[in-house]
Amino acid sequence: MAEDRQQDTHPRGASRRGVLAAATLAPMLAGAMSGCAPAGAPKGKQHAPVMPVHTSLAEWKEVAVAMGRTGDIRRDFLYHTGLPRRDLKVVSQGVTVKPGLALGSHVSFVRYADGNTLLMGDVVVTEKEMQGFADELHKRGIEQTAIHKHLLSQSPEIWWFHVHAHGDDPVAIAKNLRAALDRTETPPPERPTHILPRSLDMDTAGIDDALGVKGGIDDGVYKNTFVRRETITDGHMVLPPGLGSTSAINFQPLGDGRAAISGDCAMIAGEVQECLAALRRAGMQLVELHNHGLNDEPRLFFVHFWAVGDAVKLARALRPALDATNVKPMAISIG
Secondary structure (H helix, E strand, O other), X not given: OOOOOOOOOOOOOOOHHHHHHHHOOHHHHHHHOOOOOOOOOOOOOOOOOEOEOOOOHHHHHHHHHHHOOOOEEEOOOEEEEEEEOOOOOEEEOOEEEOHHHHOEEEXXXXXXXXXXEEEEEEEEEEOOOHHHHHHHHHXXXXXXXXXXXXXXXXXXXXXXXXXXXXXXXXXXHHHHHHHHHOOOOOOOOOOOOOOOOOOOOOOHHHHHHHXXXXXXXXXXXXXXXXXXXXOOEEOOEEOOOOOOOEEEEEEEEEEOOEEEEEEEEEEOHHHHHHHHHHHHHOOOEXXXXXXXXXXXXXXXXXXXXXXXXXXXXXXXXXHHHHHOOXXXXXXXXXX
């Protein structure tokens, strides 16, 4: 069977609804007009930024079928699909890691005003799976923009791939990604068999107060999220807030108010050293410093970190590291 491949050369027309939605994002254009030349374009040649448009869940039905699971709409623009690695029992520094803490593969599709679709995501694979997964991504035209770690000294060995694709056929993109995922043991979606907790054995109000943002519970883990204040572009595409530009701190309760923290901070180059120093002063163990994208502007760097201790004390200690970066609180959006 011939492979499904996405193409960039024949964009579909944008709907009237999409054009109107794009107009509501006009304030973002001011920050997007500079640095919009795509990779490989002659120096000085600029392309007009293309804005994301609002979509409904119904518009992604075929993508859901291709992916083999239903996603949800987040922050108006992102069609998000979670693929937690519930099949893995991962231990890091004596902590059994819940999928929601650091083992949650996730991908997002975004529709643009020119009719094209952008895919960005982060996929969890075992070390045994990673080469076959990488080969299938190459074969299917899905870009790899980062291969890195979120955890220290984990068992079994786990890696995280950032994936990226752009084209006029989101279903073909989804099928190609699904083919790569099928080279892993990523499990099918589960039907909920129990009621998820509405509270955790942690002072979540104290965490929120310390960090200055309201978090939320996701699969037994408490999550607090921040987003870069700047307009971020990927080539000539304006990224909707929260896509590829978030700082996230996840708290897995360990009992008696203690937690394991797995987080990352989004930084520009001039913020990196101050943020790293602040994280170390906060008692965080540094895991990885890297990029998530290839063509983002401004260029973003991400540092992953880890800690175990009193959840509220650690949250208070983390605040200066966040204050060293140009981020703002973002209310948690969990489907």
